[in-house]
Each structure stands twice: as structure tokens, then as C-alpha cells.
Amino acid sequence: MSARLGVVSVVQAIINDLRSRIFNGELTPGTSLGEVDVAAHYGVARPTTKAALENLVASGLLSRNAHQSARVTVLDSTDARDIYQTRAIIEAEAVRLLASTGHVPQAALEANAEITALTNASPIDIVEPDVRFHSALVNALKSARTSAIYAQLSDEIRLCMTHVQDATLLSTEDIAAEHQRLLTLIESRDEQGAASTLAEHLNRASKKLEAHLDLIQSNPK
Structure with missing residues (x-):
């Protein structure tokens, strides 16, 4: 053994x-x-x-x-779109359920506080707390199966985030602000608002990454 x-x-x-x-x-x-x-x-x-x-x-x-x-793995825009769409299916429902009770996960608060404190750091430094923020929303449901399904995406999620931050496609300030708005909506029990905000947050990142990957593909080194 x-x-x-x-x-x-x-x-x-x-x-x-x-x-x-x-x-x-x-x-x-x-x-x-x-x-x-x-x-x-x-x-x-x-x-x-x-x-x-x-x-x-x-x-x-x-x-x-x-x-x-x-x-x-070489990601292309189709891969990025699929990963973000899959995330949205899981995460949007997660925040809707959290908002139904007004439960704001402490781990999400802590992760976003860390992101906020890194506004003057390299964008790549926020990848880890950003991953933890989104994982905290899903894990707060206390569903072993949902968490396991989401965990299967974790490396691809981190890979996408690394591409986004390495290319500085989104500012750290904007990410932290959008996270805080999402947590505020959850706390106020605005289920639809929280789900919509989460979907918009992921869609914005997805569109920027898709365009970036398409540009790389059309202009290979």
C-alpha cells in the first residue's frame, strides 16, 4: 500500500x-x-x-x-466560447440560488478583497484569486456533484483566465467592481439581477478572449 x-x-x-x-x-x-x-x-x-x-x-x-x-492545448475562439458558456450555465444558476437566500460566501468576499488589493500588480497575479472567487460561488451550494462537475473545468477555466490577464484584456479594477456588484445583488436577494450580472460578466470576458484568439490565429508568429 x-x-x-x-x-x-x-x-x-x-x-x-x-x-x-x-x-x-x-x-x-x-x-x-x-x-x-x-x-x-x-x-x-x-x-x-x-x-x-x-x-x-x-x-x-x-x-x-x-x-x-x-x-x-492550443485554445481557439470556439474552445473559449464553449468553456465560458459551460461556466455560465453552472455559475449563473449558482448565484441565482445563493441570491434566493441572500447568502454571500465568505470565501468569495475574501477572494475579491485580494483582487482589489492587487489593482497595481501585474494582471496575471489575479488569476488565482479570480479562480477562487468563482469557485466559491459554486462550492457555496454545498452540492458535491455540482462542485465535482465544475472542478472538471477548473484547468480550462484557469487557462482561459491566464490568456485574458496575460493579454490585459480586462482591467483588475473592472473585474473587482463587477464581482462586488454581483455580491451586492446576491446579498439583496435579487435572483434575476445576480444571474444576469454573472452571465454578462462571463460573456464580456469570453468575447474579448475570442477576438484575441482569432487575432493570434490570423497572425501566427
Whole structure:
């Protein structure tokens, strides 16, 4: 049993490191990650590498066709639209339900306070608290299944946010202000207002990211 736990911990450590390298830009979209090369980089057996890469393929951070090496996912505007639309389906209903009782999650308040304090920092620095803000709204429903479904999107959500903030498509001040407005509507029990505001908030980010990705695709380096 202990040996099995050791293998799992090594796999998770590789997953965590690869995720970090993707999000900080070290592994850029389209970068090939062959099992042999990754195994050599981390000094582990190939089956361990394979397990880590399969996990990241499942989360959407890597893509792989049959008999080919995994590659860091290259998002296009269709991907971005689908991810944001899926988020909106879940999150808009979450904030409507929270507004029905006026429950404002403390974790969301804390995450937005952190974002507000980062208004003079690099836009990329707000990705983590931004992810936590939106996750807090869903997790506040106390539904294990809803949270699990949303968690399956977490890496793709973070990838989209990283693109948005890396390109400074939305200002930190505007994001914090929109979050605060949403929390105020939840607290005042305005179900429709909260759901609509959340949908508009995500749609605005989606449209800007879609246009940005289309521009990159039309002007490849």
C-alpha cells in the first residue's frame, strides 16, 4: 500500500509541476511533451509519466491524437466560447440560488478583497484569486456533484483566465467592481439581477478572449 501511495505522489508531483509550467508560460501552447522526454526530465519511469500526461489530457491542458505525443492545448475562439458558456450555465444558476437566500460566501468576499488589493500588480497575479472567487460561488451550494462537475473545468477555466490577464484584456479594477456588484445583488436577494450580472460578466470576458484568439490565429508568429 505504501509503495502505491508513493507512486501516486510522484505522479501528482509531476502533474502539479507541468500545470505550473503551462500556466507560467514556460510550456507554451503547442509544445510537444513526449513520454520519453518527460520521463527523462523528471527522472521517472515511463508509466509514471504516462499517468501524469493522461491526467492533464483529461483536464484539457494537454491534447493528444492517437499514436502522437501530447501537446500543450492550443485554445481557439470556439474552445473559449464553449468553456465560458459551460461556466455560465453552472455559475449563473449558482448565484441565482445563493441570491434566493441572500447568502454571500465568505470565501468569495475574501477572494475579491485580494483582487482589489492587487489593482497595481501585474494582471496575471489575479488569476488565482479570480479562480477562487468563482469557485466559491459554486462550492457555496454545498452540492458535491455540482462542485465535482465544475472542478472538471477548473484547468480550462484557469487557462482561459491566464490568456485574458496575460493579454490585459480586462482591467483588475473592472473585474473587482463587477464581482462586488454581483455580491451586492446576491446579498439583496435579487435572483434575476445576480444571474444576469454573472452571465454578462462571463460573456464580456469570453468575447474579448475570442477576438484575441482569432487575432493570434490570423497572425501566427
